[in-house]
Amino acid sequence: MMNLLKKGSIILLMMFVSIFSAFSAETEEKEFSAGDFIFGHIRNAYGWHVTAYNDEEITIPLPVIVKSESRGWLVFSSARLEETGEYEGFKISNSSLHKGRLVEVMPDGSEVRPWDFSITKNVLEILIASALVLALFFSLVRFYKKNPMKAPKGLLGAFEVLVLFIVDEVIKPCIGKGYEKYTPYLLTVFFFILINNVLGMIPIFPGGANVTGNIAVTAVLALITFVYINVFASKDYWKDIFLVPAAPSWLKVPIPIMPILEFVGIFTKPLALMIRLFANILAGHIIELVFMVLIFILSECGKNLGIGIGTGVFSVLFAFFMQVLEVLVVFLQAYVFTLLSSVFIGLSRMEEHAEKE
């Protein structure tokens, strides 16, 4: 028995040593940059990097579609960019504003961003997530058509519970009468965000893209919410913004402070939605990656087995803790986006008599 334990511990120790020697061997070859590693994972990319195997990077190539002002449309595989980061006058930029994006190098050396309709990693992830959202809802539809008046069981049952929760606990109470017009959007946005968040937590293809932590995605969602808030808004909503009957008149008459604030509020509400989702998901990804990277950074500093094992255990524990927390955040951020959208829409639909009540 003791013998077996000793043998086991020796094997374990050897495993640790071999892992660390492998790491140190890799880091000796090329300088390890924590920043590049982290931001490489949270940035959009032209190809979908899966893993490295035997020093060979495995990347799923995706189509690059660009329209240059001078040369028109160009379509090529992202694999062509991999070796040097350059192809036919295009290169991956290193400037702060366009880092990681394709730019056209002009004859005078300046970089111009072309129209870029590439199916990037994030676009593909959006397509995958959309397919999943559609599959979920249509399997529910198929179930209803096959078994009318029955409640689904299993995964579909859980999905239905979630749908009912969003409709009954979020949309109905927040919007009130006439909520039916908004349920398609709010349900779609909830499940779109939720599924993208969940996919973002899976570290390997078809997950791992940082979609909801990308400002372009949250900006589009916030824009649609903005449209839904303002297009169907009631008369009283506009009256409250431009006349502000609740504020004392000295805040309105010489300089219309309150109306200006209220008007700015129209834009800050969706802006807050955009930033909140983007920042929360981005922060989650960064923290998770930082704990992982910590192992590599500290192993580079000390080359000491004790420090290496210590940081390894510490990082894995904290990364695990953060991952568990992120499971909550994944749901919470989708819920908060839907809830706040519903609240803002509800505010835009308030009627004068409802206010008095």
Next chain:
Amino acid sequence: MDLFNPESGLVIWMLVVFLLVLFVLAKFAFPVISKSLSEREQRINNALKVADEAEAKLAHVEEERRKILAEAKEAQQEAINEVKAQKKQWLDTARAEAQAEANKIVAEARASIEAEKQQALKEVRNEVAKLSVEIAGKVLRHDLESDEAQMALVNKIMEEDAMLN
């Protein structure tokens, strides 16, 4: 900084894909889902209502049953009481009638006895009178040879007798 600079291509793809998903779901999925859900909810509500009604009806029936039972018991008691009263009454009348009959019989018997007695007395008196007359005749035969004298004596005695009576 690039993190805060939205990619135009991604914005367009996202907008197109999301709106497409939204359109497809709003057109083909949500009407079916919301209809099914509301139908199911309505059906459950209906079933609950029916169950409530049945329960209320059952309670009503139970109440009715109890009431009927109580009424039947009451009627039974009443009937028993009535029968008892009737019996008592009958017994009373029968007893009274019997008493009256008995009284009548006794009275009749008494009257008959009285009449017989009077008759007997009369007969006895007549017999006595006859005997007396015979005795007296036999006694007086010696004194009263003539018929006139005999009759006058007899009448005299009779009158006295009548006066005595």
